[in-house]
Amino acid sequence: MYYEMIGFTGEPHSDPCVPGMPEVDLGTSSVFLDFDGTLVDLADSPDAIVVPEDMAMTLEAVAQKCNGRLVIVTGRSVASVEPYLGGFAGPIIGGPGAEERIDGVTSRCIAVDDHVVARMGDMAEAFAATHPGLLAERKPTGIVIHFRSAEDLAADAYAFLRVLDETHPGFELHHSKMAYELRPKGIGKELSIQRHMEAAPFAGTLPIFFGDDVTDEPALQWVGVSGGLAVKVGEGDTAASNRVEDPRTVRNLLRSWAKA
Ligand SMILES: [Mg+2]
Structure with missing residues (x-):
């Protein structure tokens, strides 16, 4: 009941097979995921989104497969995305890039007045x-x-x-x-992802990034140039060499990774 009140819902799981999506070895990869428009469909306002009830569980399961290297990279503040990711304890980059939640502690990454x-x-x-x-x-x-x-x-x-x-x-x-x-100035998803990829436990792994928006393009481009897997969610021009139709497809792909 509580979950329904704040916008959670059940979702039938359809065929997770995504045509053309390369096989990935999660054990040697780092997974970065945008939130709005990538994991959940956009709504009329940021608090009107609907989140499948298995979201946090799926993210946790995929995070285990990649040894904790699963990071949510959102334009929202950490505090505004946390209620939707209740059971997910992994890193969150908010702002995008202005703040980070690491080991449950949120800190500011840039000085502002x-x-x-x-x-x-x-x-x-x-x-x-x-x-x-x-x-x-x-x-x-x-x-x-x-x-x-x-x-x-x-x-x-x-x-x-x-x-x-x-x-x-x-x-x-x-x-x-x-x-x-x-x-x-001086923040962005691509800068945050680059910084993570330069340090343990991310360094030396293959970056994977899913994003839907123009603000995700610099990160999609960087991940592609770095030899990683860049995936554009939905329509529109992109630097990414892979594309999935919608957030539902992303969720089903993640469910299949969680089970693999
Ligand atoms: Mg987005």
Whole structure:
């Protein structure tokens, strides 16, 4: 009941065979997974997602196969993704790259002025309040404005964040699916994945990364160039040489890896 309340659901498991997907040896691989749009379908707002009830269990099982080298790499804050990954104890990179949860402890990876971020959050919320359909999301190190429910206001959201971008030199504006984000310079999923791959226990293993968004492209490209397995989830241009149709296919593939 609790699980249903916060958006968990059961899911019939279909054939996990994904045509064209190379065989992987998890024992010598490191698995990096985006969350929204990759493990779960996107919803109208970040807290409206539906998570299959076996998600954490599946992630834990795959993590065991790769000796703990399974990392969630999300644009969300660690705190906002944790409730959906309750039974998963492995590493989480949030922010994306602004914070990390290692051994259950979340720490900041980049210095930002909390007062500045709070003030930007206030302004974003005030802006969204006068533009019905826009949703302002506060993150520990930045802000996001979602326009999924009001695509006609995308240009207004962009213009607003451009002004904040120009007046806050330590931050930069990013475009993601149905959202614009202002985040600190010097972070990114590709930088976090690279840093992990340079150190134990990741160094010397094959990187695998699944991502769905334009913000995942630099990481997909890096993983591909490094000889790893880069997998784009869904439609759209990509640097990845592999593609799966949707998050459901990703989940079924992970279930098959968990059982292998
Ligand atoms: Mg995503």
